[in-house]
Amino acid sequence: MQVPAPFEYERATSVDHAIGLLERLGGSARLVAGGHSLLPMMKLRLANFEYLIDINDLRDELGYLDVRTDEIRIGALTRHRELLESDELAAAFPIFRDAEKVIADPVVRNWGTLGGSLCQADPSEDLSAVCTTLDGRCVIRGQSGERVVPMTEFHRGPYETAVGDDEILIEIRFPVRPRGGSAFEKVERRAGDWAVVSAGAAVWLLDDGRIADARVGLAAVGPNTTALPEISAALTGREPSEELYDEAGRLAAQGCRPESDMRGSEEYKRHLAGELTKRALRRSVERARERG
Amino acid sequence: MTTVGDRKPAGFEDNDQHPVGHGRMLRKEDPRFVRGRGNYVDDVQLPGMLHLAILRAPVAHARLVSIDTTAAEAHPKVKAVVTGATLETLNLAWMPTLSNDVQAVLVTDKVRFQGQEVAFVVAEDRYAARDALELIDVEYDVLDPVIDVRRALEDAAPVIRDDLEGKTDNHCFDWETGDAAATEAVFAKADVVVSQDIVYPRVHPAPMETCGAVADFDPVEGRLTLWSTTQAPHAHRTLYAIVAGLPEHKIRVISPDIGGGFGNKVPIYPGYVCAVVGSIVTGKPVKWMEDRSENLVSTGFARDYVMRGEIAATRDGRILGIRTHVLADHGAFNGTAAPVKYPAGFFGVFTGSYDLEAAYCHMTAVYTNKAPGGVAYACSFRITEAVYLVERIVDCLAAELAMDPVELRLKNFIKPEQFPYTTKTGWVYDSGNYEPTMRKAMDLAGYEDLRREQAEKRARGELMGIGVSFFTEAVGAGPRKHMDILGLGMADGCELRVHPTGKAVVRLSVQSQGQGHETTFAQIVGEELGIPPADVDVVHGDTDNTPFGLGTYGSRSTPVSGGAAALVARKVRDKARIVASGMLEVSADDLVWDKGSFHVAGDPSTAVTIQDIAMRAHGAGDLPEGYEGALEAQITYNPPNLTYPHGAYICVVDVDPGTAQVKVRRFVAVDDCGTRINPMIIEGQIHGGLTDGVGMALMEIVAFDEDGNCLGGSLMDYLLPTAMEVPDWETGFTVTPSPHHPIGAKGVGESATVGSPPAIVNAVVDALAPFGVRHADMPLTPSRVWDAMRGQARPPI
Numbered sequence A: 001m002q003v004p005a006p007f008e009y010e011r012a013t014s015v016d017h018a019i020g021l022l023e024r025l026g027g028s029a030r031l032v033a034g035g036h037s038l039l040p041m042m043k044l045r046l047a048n049f050e051y052l053i054d055i056n057d058l059r060d061e062l063g064y065l066d067v068r069t070d071e072i073r074i075g076a077l078t079r080h081r082e083l084l085e086s087d088e089l090a091a092a093f094p095i096f097r098d099a100e101k102v103i104a105d106p107v108v109r110n111w112g113t114l115g116g117s118l119c120q121a122d123p124s125e126d127l128s129a130v131c132t133t134l135d136g137r138c139v140i141r142g143q144s145g146e147r148v149v150p151m152t153e154f155h156r157g158p159y160e161t162a163v164g165d166d167e168i169l170i171e172i173r174f175p176v177r178p179r180g181g182s183a184f185e186k187v188e189r190r191a192g193d194w195a196v197v198s199a200g201a202a203v204w205l206l207d208d209g210r211i212a213d214a215r216v217g218l219a220a221v222g223p224n225t226t227a228l229p230e231i232s233a234a235l236t237g238r239e240p241s242e243e244l245y246d247e248a249g250r251l252a253a254q255g256c257r258p259e260s261d262m263r264g265s266e267e268y269k270r271h272l273a274g275e276l277t278k279r280a281l282r283r284s285v286e287r288a289r290e291r292g
Numbered sequence B: 001m002t003t004v005g006d007r008k009p010a011g012f013e014d015n016d017q018h019p020v021g022h023g024r025m026l027r028k029e030d031p032r033f034v035r036g037r038g039n040y041v042d043d044v045q046l047p048g049m050l051h052l053a054i055l056r057a058p059v060a061h062a063r064l065v066s067i068d069t070t071a072a073e074a075h076p077k078v079k080a081v082v083t084g085a086t087l088e089t090l091n092l093a094w095m096p097t098l099s100n101d102v103q104a105v106l107v108t109d110k111v112r113f114q115g116q117e118v119a120f121v122v123a124e125d126r127y128a129a130r131d132a133l134e135l136i137d138v139e140y141d142v143l144d145p146v147i148d149v150r151r152a153l154e155d156a157a158p159v160i161r162d163d164l165e166g167k168t169d170n171h172c173f174d175w176e177t178g179d180a181a182a183t184e185a186v187f188a189k190a191d192v193v194v195s196q197d198i199v200y201p202r203v204h205p206a207p208m209e210t211c212g213a214v215a216d217f218d219p220v221e222g223r224l225t226l227w228s229t230t231q232a233p234h235a236h237r238t239l240y241a242i243v244a245g246l247p248e249h250k251i252r253v254i255s256p257d258i259g260g261g262f263g264n265k266v267p268i269y270p271g272y273v274c275a276v277v278g279s280i281v282t283g284k285p286v287k288w289m290e291d292r293s294e295n296l297v298s299t300g301f302a303r304d305y306v307m308r309g310e311i312a313a314t315r316d317g318r319i320l321g322i323r324t325h326v327l328a329d330h331g332a333f334n335g336t337a338a339p340v341k342y343p344a345g346f347f348g349v350f351t352g353s354y355d356l357e358a359a360y361c362h363m364t365a366v367y368t369n370k371a372p373g374g375v376a377y378a379c380s381f382r383i384t385e386a387v388y389l390v391e392r393i394v395d396c397l398a399a400e401l402a403m404d405p406v407e408l409r410l411k412n413f414i415k416p417e418q419f420p421y422t423t424k425t426g427w428v429y430d431s432g433n434y435e436p437t438m439r440k441a442m443d444l445a446g447y448e449d450l451r452r453e454q455a456e457k458r459a460r461g462e463l464m465g466i467g468v469s470f471f472t473e474a475v476g477a478g479p480r481k482h483m484d485i486l487g488l489g490m491a492d493g494c495e496l497r498v499h500p501t502g503k504a505v506v507r508l509s510v511q512s513q514g515q516g517h518e519t520t521f522a523q524i525v526g527e528e529l530g531i532p533p534a535d536v537d538v539v540h541g542d543t544d545n546t547p548f549g550l551g552t553y554g555s556r557s558t559p560v561s562g563g564a565a566a567l568v569a570r571k572v573r574d575k576a577r578i579v580a581s582g583m584l585e586v587s588a589d590d591l592v593w594d595k596g597s598f599h600v601a602g603d604p605s606t607a608v609t610i611q612d613i614a615m616r617a618h619g620a621g622d623l624p625e626g627y628e629g630a631l632e633a634q635i636t637y638n639p640p641n642l643t644y645p646h647g648a649y650i651c652v653v654d655v656d657p658g659t660a661q662v663k664v665r666r667f668v669a670v671d672d673c674g675t676r677i678n679p680m681i682i683e684g685q686i687h688g689g690l691t692d693g694v695g696m697a698l699m700e701i702v703a704f705d706e707d708g709n710c711l712g713g714s715l716m717d718y719l720l721p722t723a724m725e726v727p728d729w730e731t732g733f734t735v736t737p738s739p740h741h742p743i744g745a746k747g748v749g750e751s752a753t754v755g756s757p758p759a760i761v762n763a764v765v766d767a768l769a770p771f772g773v774r775h776a777d778m779p780l781t782p783s784r785v786w787d788a789m790r791g792q793a794r795p796p797i
């Protein structure tokens, strides 16, 4: 059994209470949501925090899935499992269910949260790629109120985010646009392992079948989730085709910055970025067409 | 005699039987495991017990400059801090390994691998002990490490084992087997010679339960009780007596329920010795349980053989000889757990299942700055490496000859009439009938249809592979004339006592780590005495309550202790015959045994059962002249030879051409382990071993960076397979009994771990044949398969 260094623990009774505690305790404190990233790091003593503020009682304030016609809002404390099981979410954004099927294992998914995943900011984290693909906007609250940060600005480096020491990520908002389709592709060495590379794609079609907008988000190929505006630019206004997916794949392979490690060589990861981008786009277009 | 059986669906009803003796039945030990009532070392709680944690070296090679323990000692919950210097004063800083080398219990002079034991703390609780480690201040003078095994013998390589007198290099040992000249001659006359570099990377058994111990030294009685995760309690006790100088009768080693061993729990680790020292210095019971990372970085690894295989054949596919050169990485200390005359374990069976004219192996073993170990992970003493080598090189030959790999094997099998067969490296295979086993696997797999399907898929650009392996194992070490561990002969004792009411207790020297001994051995005794296995209690894992023997590893329990159990039951049966002759007032020769009872020849109505006899043997009435009473016996069984199970495995994989991911679609395993005691348990052993094989073939490796940092120190980094990576196993069997084993049984615990990796790798290589691939080393991760597809296959180390 791996045991962490001593720490103090308090259960927050409200978001404001949690923010108050954070403000008082500063950088020596951490929020604990599902705990599936934080606690392993503490048990391995890669990270030691003096205080843990548990936000798991804040389900009313932070654990929800609010699906509207033009926007979906997901509370930061929503669990992986809820994201996996929501039919409404899968109908609007099938990319979520694709991704959640291959994130970790049921034990981790029962506890791990959307907010914890984004705030952990692990370069191989899958939901960040999903949220980037869907153009998510992060609502962050602190003593002085709320601010909204787009996903593209949320990650500041590996394990670093726009959320300040005394702030909480509250929810993520996603615009819902017509004739959309999305998909997620991941290569892992084994079920439950982190991605060698994963890729999300979303497309929105015009009435004539051409691409109104398309977005791609990659994980595990750079210090942060990689959004690829060049791909969006290259696809917009074009007729979906295998050649077009190839072109997008090439851009993805060129645009990413993978490193060799035990999961795979840099070259292979670059290849995968291309291959998975193609696959995700192909499926996204199929799905957008099915929805008509 | 060979019978060919059909695969029974492993349905639950099918298992829920109540045989008297051999047969399919649920495991007697499982209710306590599934209800959480097992009793593992970490469940042991003693009054006043303290907790021990070990400080481990952060670097692979460094001179120890100084250790300051002042702050740790000042921690309010700390009871003792012990360093190598303390142990030196007790003459306990070094201990012998199972290969006649020495290993540091705690570093005194130099760190020799990352994760090596440097100091330990004993504290009131586990948390405080761990916290106090951070208060120990150690200064290291970091040295260049030796990590690349191929460079370990270079002149410029730093000498790791300067503790050994006169040591000026990193050479560990050289070993050879077979006939070099005869092999050279067959290679010279061969039409075809194929050679291939093959690496079996370092892997780790990673048992679910990590290693640990609770030591309780009673200073008044001078008695040590040690609960520990050991596969060999008796051998450990003797070694503790020798190392610690404690009298052997004052040491009791208890190995309670063990959560998986796979060879990882054969050695004596520094942690066990630390726990003993901790209890002696504090006068309290002390518990040490290593955590997952400690288990992965410091305890017995497996494999790590860099091999060159060569095979010589005629143009029409007659294999003439096999030759191999091996570079073996033994880590910082030679901690290999193998019979002493076999420094390379049983690697000598690399000649496989084939009738050769000549064979030769030369091996050089070296020290590197990595954790010690070398025989573990269900390898049957290195047969895993041997079988992988021969089954890979035979496939390379098949590719060279453009011959079907099954056809090539069938053509070269040792024929049934050649058994007992002496191999060119001197192993005497007891029995075998290979072709029916191979054909059975082909039938179950639908081999011809698979090849047709593959041809169609290839035409469409899809990558499907079919891999075959055929293995012969050598298990059940072993005849004491040849085999011992540090001088302890590898024979095993067994005691059987039948209580007055006919229930029985059998005491074993071997120790289950999940193999189902409490069921299998009850069935062996039940079969011989004709009583239900439910009536036979199996006692094991406690040196005070069981006879001496060497323990469970190398698939030796059934071949050795299984023989002992059958023979001791027969001895009891012979005694029962004497008692029955008195009861029935006839000569013992006139009695007929009818599984569970004796009757007078020709008159079954006179039957007296074992239960009747047991009561009489303990009762008040007269017993035959010279019979003292009770119904019990004891035996030590010294096996005349090893047993040689065999099997044919066929694996079907699909490789995604875009991502290079390998999916094991089907796996057919036909095993022949001689007499089958409990087919359900055998299937369980096979399923587990095949899963191991998927892990090794596709994902497992303990890698190091150039500084000697272990890159497999957690289960996020050291991947083990899950149910998602394995197919629905398709198992079958043939039965070729061992001619010398009392019930004809052979070992089976490691067959699947040994046999499956080559089948999977052969399948992947077959899938990649359109790219001209002839070999790719494990682990076949997507990235490495992609390299192979582009003609850039690389060794993993």
Ligand SMILES: Cc1cc2nc3c(=O)[nH]c(=O)nc-3n(C[C@H](O)[C@H](O)[C@H](O)COP(=O)(O)OP(=O)(O)OC[C@H]3O[C@@H](n4cnc5c(N)ncnc54)[C@H](O)[C@@H]3O)c2cc1C
Pocket (backbone or CB within 6 Å): A030, A031, A032, A033, A034, A035, A036, A037, A038, A039, A040, A076, A077, A080, A102, A103, A104, A105, A108, A111, A112, A113, A114, A115, A116, A117, A119, A120, A124, A125, A126, A127, A163, A167, A168, A169, A170, A192, A193, A194, A195
């Ligand atoms: C075995 C295993 C396998 C895994 N596999 C995958 C995988 O394949 N793909 C993948 O993407 N992930 C994987 N993960 C990671 C998993 O998804 C994350 O651990 C988890 O979901 C993070 O969420 P959490 O709620 O557990 O975060 P916690 O561990 O509770 O917190 C993580 C960090 O976020 C901070 N935090 C949490 N909530 C907030 C908030 N609302 N506001 C501000 N800061 C906050 C915490 O302070 C902490 O620093 C795996 C984890 C494990 C243990």
